[in-house]
Amino acid sequence: MRIPVSATLPAIMCLLAGLIYAPPTFALGRAPSPAECKTKPSNPVIQGGCLVINKRLGNCVACHVIAGTSMDGNVGPALHDVQHMVSSKQVLFEQIWDPEKRAPNTAMPPFGKNRILTRQQITKIVDFLWTI
Ligand code: HEC
Numbered sequence: 001m002r003i004p005v006s007a008t009l010p011a012i013m014c015l016l017a018g019l020i021y022a023p024p025t026f027a028l029g030r031a032p033s034p035a036e037c038k039t040k041p042s043n044p045v046i047q048g049g050c051l052v053i054n055k056r057l058g059n060c061v062a063c064h065v066i067a068g069t070s071m072d073g074n075v076g077p078a079l080h081d082v083q084h085m086v087s088s089k090q091v092l093f094e095q096i097w098d099p100e101k102r103a104p105n106t107a108m109p110p111f112g113k114n115r116i117l118t119r120q121q122i123t124k125i126v127d128f129l130w131t132i
Pocket of ligand 1 (some may be wrong): 015026053058059060061062063064075076077079085086092096099101105106107108109121125
């Protein structure tokens with residue numbers, strides 16, 4: 001069957017226009033920039049990324065390399081392809097809540113146990129890390 005050009009052309013034009021005028025979306029796979037975080041993003045996954053770079057809260061980048069930041073902390077392992085580093089989101093949550101359970105002498109702070117971060121904040125960080 002032949003589709004008439006008159007029908008396909010407008011469709012292609014719309015598609016191209018959509019591509020050109022698509023609103024900027026957050027590219028997961030990297031940490032958000034401080035400027036993005038200043039806009040107070042409503043997406044909880046981006047909020048998780050903002051906690052990771054926040055110097056007063058997670059500050060994970062002080063010790064971990066995470067794509068998208070200029071920080072290059074190397075106290076702990078670089079965090080990328082996190083889904084292959086840990087076996088589940090639950091294990092990742094536990095690592096952030098209380099890494100001392102797994103490694104009693106770790107340099108990583110027990111963010112949940114010591115109330116540096118709330119359960120809700122750690123969940124957001126886990127969801128963000130699951131994208132990188
Ligand atoms: C003071 C340094 C420090 C900070 C801050 C820190 N970490 Fe860590 N992290 C480490 C070290 C060291 C390890 C290596 C394993 C261990 O000792 O537990 C580690 C291990 C990990 C692992 C496990 C990697 C694996 O191979 O299983 C994850 C995930 C992780 N950190 C996430 C985070 C997140 C998320 C934050 C921020 C909320 C954070 N870390 C903040 C030092 C730190």
